[in-house]
Amino acid sequence: MIIIMEPGATLEEQQAVIARLEREGFKVHLSRGVERTIIGAIGDKTRLKSETLAALPGVEKVVPILQPYKLAGRDFHPEDTVVPVGDLTVGGRQVHIIAGPCAVESREQLLETAMAVREAGATMLRGGAYKPRSSPYSFQGLAAKGLEFLAEARELTGLPVVTEIMDPALVTAVAQVADVLQIGSRNMQNFALLQAVGRTQKPVLLKRGLSATIEEWLLAAEYILTEGNSQVILCERGIRTFETYTRNTLDLSAVPAVKHLSHLPVIVDPSHGTGRKFMVAPMARAALAAGADGLMIEVHPNPQEALSDGPQSLTPEQFARLVQEIRPIIAAGERELGHLVS
Amino acid sequence: MIIIMEPGATLEEQQAVIARLEREGFKVHLSRGVERTIIGAIGDKTRLKSETLAALPGVEKVVPILQPYKLAGRDFHPEDTVVPVGDLTVGGRQVHIIAGPCAVESREQLLETAMAVREAGATMLRGGAYKPRSSPYSFQGLAAKGLEFLAEARELTGLPVVTEIMDPALVTAVAQVADVLQIGSRNMQNFALLQAVGRTQKPVLLKRGLSATIEEWLLAAEYILTEGNSQVILCERGIRTFETYTRNTLDLSAVPAVKHLSHLPVIVDPSHGTGRKFMVAPMARAALAAGADGLMIEVHPNPQEALSDGPQSLTPEQFARLVQEIRPIIAAGERELGHLVS
């Protein structure tokens, strides 16, 4: 940690900073320049928060050196993590596509979609039983009934099920059905929820928050990892910027960034990331070209009747075409499209 | 609701949109221009989501007309809401200052701060017993012990207590102690939590999310109001932008915006909004000049020992000076600084 003192900081103020650092067991280096004094501190950062030092009189800025996430970072875990989901593995050579409707709306809608996406090449099924909606007047999901249909769809197709969870109190119930627990972007910093899924042994799909930095996203993963659950899959799904033409701005540079900083697998959701049907396929191709480990795509048998996210949902036919379009991109990256074992 | 068709939309596509609207009970107006056809639909918007229409073939854009929040909006509730907190009222002629430490760290720290801020002019006490922290390694609060100290501080000073709640499962326990339940910005769209506090009859302080639009913020209030709790106080606390000099960008224009769109009271938190001690007083003055109904200020007896938010916490002396500085601003707005009845 480096402490930069203000130009007018007094000798007493410098000494107070040094005393404080030494009291906490840090080794201190002092550099007195003409205009600024700089204090370097070497030791265990977790003992003393940089913001505590920043509050000391005469301190201009504190620059942390070490990454604040230990378990999610590559520094102490250089090899890629591979997360098993049923018989599949995410983060290895195979690229997986999670597809399905935004919300589970009915048994028929779900089963029809599940069969169609499996047929086209998807290896996991998505579908929300509990839906976070900006407005209390929007469709909120079928809840327990939705979970039932998801279980039936898995039975029928063999596709592992990915579904969102919003309330810590429901973790046990949802974990009985879901193969992967999804944390939505609005809940990326719902720490009670992160800890609750961290105490299960289910893989967790952690979506990036709407305005979360990459560091905050990895710290959210750290909350799950510190509880003992190491099966975290990250999912980039667009960030909020000034641009209004797209629903969000899909930040594909997050893919190489996360691969560089962390060992966790990362997939991309171009449906939420763009909010527009015609952009889903080009951005899906781009995501894989950037190195993503998979995709999450919204598919609905009849998007114009969808109770949510119709404008960004593909029909099964459009989805099948997308799968064809990504094959050469996957091959170019020397990977292969995943497939169910059965 | 207005539906704008694409330039190349066919007659069949237009008719499909119209048929759909009429099926849902809308009255339809059609305007065929040289380049675009526009369809106006009058009726109850809640029956048909604009996104459903946006997914129909040939539709370019759907423009909603009515505000999506009915209970939080001024349209059907023109007069200002005044929220009672103990013997005080928020949103009326009096301006209130909520002050106290970011986190409850110890009995001594809390009681000392409570007495000091009361002495200086605060009329409510803030203090976190449960703390949302970006990193799992940061201080997470004293939990139940913290609530106990808050109750004792209220006993001692008469100050009503404002404290944050993060988990729906804790609402009952926290509501037994708190006078105002605070929803933090990270949880502004934690809908399970919003519904849980909506089912209490405690006033709720709803902080704006880091990247929430004003519409989303009022929709979050709507979640609480639809559950039957009408005592919502909004709190602007800075939004996330590209600027890194400040911790957040305090959006004071949210004050007149919210006053225009909604009848709910709105206060401002310049401590989180700026993250820098020297900016707290000028932005507190500015908030009141813009018409805010109150302030929320972090005060710590010894900011450089604070376990969180030290760089933005004022000492009791700095806080007392701030209160003096805002008095003429409050008078200029023909309001008065609130005071405890006792």
Next chain:
Amino acid sequence: MIIIMEPGATLEEQQAVIARLEREGFKVHLSRGVERTIIGAIGDKTRLKSETLAALPGVEKVVPILQPYKLAGRDFHPEDTVVPVGDLTVGGRQVHIIAGPCAVESREQLLETAMAVREAGATMLRGGAYKPRSSPYSFQGLAAKGLEFLAEARELTGLPVVTEIMDPALVTAVAQVADVLQIGSRNMQNFALLQAVGRTQKPVLLKRGLSATIEEWLLAAEYILTEGNSQVILCERGIRTFETYTRNTLDLSAVPAVKHLSHLPVIVDPSHGTGRKFMVAPMARAALAAGADGLMIEVHPNPQEALSDGPQSLTPEQFARLVQEIRPIIAAGERELGHLVS
């Protein structure tokens, strides 16, 4: 254009709006709902600005229907524009790579880089003779001397030259040397400059502004097109967001968006878009997978001695590797890597 009246708008206010519209030759449709009155206006939008109407009493919002860019939009120009640059064409089947140093620093540096990038597969040479720098103390470019070296590099390699222009007064001088005039992102709304390059018959590479919406970007192109120069190539180079890990956030969704809205070719600059060397190749691959017509890449023979943008510049070897990596992506899109005719 659609005018939405406020809930409390009076009959007089409605009539004033209608009278104004009719006076300007618009055909008017009126829809009176229970809560809002909506006025549709059909006619030539350029006669009456929507903001003029928005200032009328009782008007809540004006929604424009037509895209504000006529020449840059696809509505009246459905087929793709192909821009000739020397013997090459941008926007057709071939994908082109513009490569070279951020700034021309010396004759040797430029010639060495030019030969290396040509050898590796680039078909145009970039290099700044006039450099826009945030600080007046940074290297500002070699100016006229830089142009001389660029001309010599073209002579030597056959590569057409792309170089930035910042001052309308220099357009004639720079256009004598450059094959493509580059407008940098800081000058995207420097309208005097846009008009000046619009009056030349040189192709213009128009970079997207740091915080420009896609609509503003296409309107900036419109400034060039209305002056009579139809040879505009758009270049996405990252937008400013809250994320600080990357220098900018490369918005690859701009590629399908621009292809949808406009007929102009669009290329991508992953060097500025990310600011980090290790991200350039993955984002270059992703850009082409998203459908970009080309790339712009910073290459320096010795990045650690570069006078600007060293951290994002590739060595010639890294660049050659990148060209190999993008070949299968280009093939997947049924296009081919461009090549010089000679």
Next chain:
Amino acid sequence: MIIIMEPGATLEEQQAVIARLEREGFKVHLSRGVERTIIGAIGDKTRLKSETLAALPGVEKVVPILQPYKLAGRDFHPEDTVVPVGDLTVGGRQVHIIAGPCAVESREQLLETAMAVREAGATMLRGGAYKPRSSPYSFQGLAAKGLEFLAEARELTGLPVVTEIMDPALVTAVAQVADVLQIGSRNMQNFALLQAVGRTQKPVLLKRGLSATIEEWLLAAEYILTEGNSQVILCERGIRTFETYTRNTLDLSAVPAVKHLSHLPVIVDPSHGTGRKFMVAPMARAALAAGADGLMIEVHPNPQEALSDGPQSLTPEQFARLVQEIRPIIAAGERELGHLVS
């Protein structure tokens, strides 16, 4: 300057960094921690750009210590700068209001507005003769004719004239009429223009760019100051964020930030900053409460006929009311409303 090496940086890489620093005359301090090596460098930063070091192999991050703006910063110029404009002074005890129409539209419109705003308490007149407009189809200003009318309005009222300049070629012509040269936000990094106004001896009003950090804004001021013109007045006018309810997000925290970092005066433009008439007065009050040295307000005798910015322009009556509302705020800050000497 502090150089943080990557965890795996080799001894050779460390030595290369040190050698490079010493070669440039820096004094070097080395701290070898368990996980990271940190190199402190003391010396003249202008000799070696931090980005050059960031490009060296093994370097993770370079943290600059000194502010990059020397002339605009407070470090070497602690006392406030006061800029004389005719007989007035900006940045001293008096607070000034610049008022007038967005664009000069006609002789009558300008003279009428000038007399009205003078009567109400404005001490300078604004009005654009050259207008930067996003669309080439919008009104672009009366150009030279507009300057003539501005000169006449000054003659008539005694109000000094503030007007925007967009093209370096017009600096001489505009400077013959204007008392203050305005650089608009779109041109904040038009360096050719900054240098051109820096070579005049006219006060310059430098608006903050739409997405400019405070550091970039002060560096833009530095461009003017390094040319020898020390009369720079900064103007906050809103930044671009995700919020769409307001035209921009007025960042009032920029006022205390700039006052802290720089000695230059800073004023606020709540008209562009909000884009909505009803917000102008509250944000004007807030700006002054935050410590601004003045305001810039759009006033039009008939906003609904305005050729630009109608929705945010006040009528002369609304403006007169605003001046009354800010008087007690100014008094609260122990300053006074400026007035013409005559």
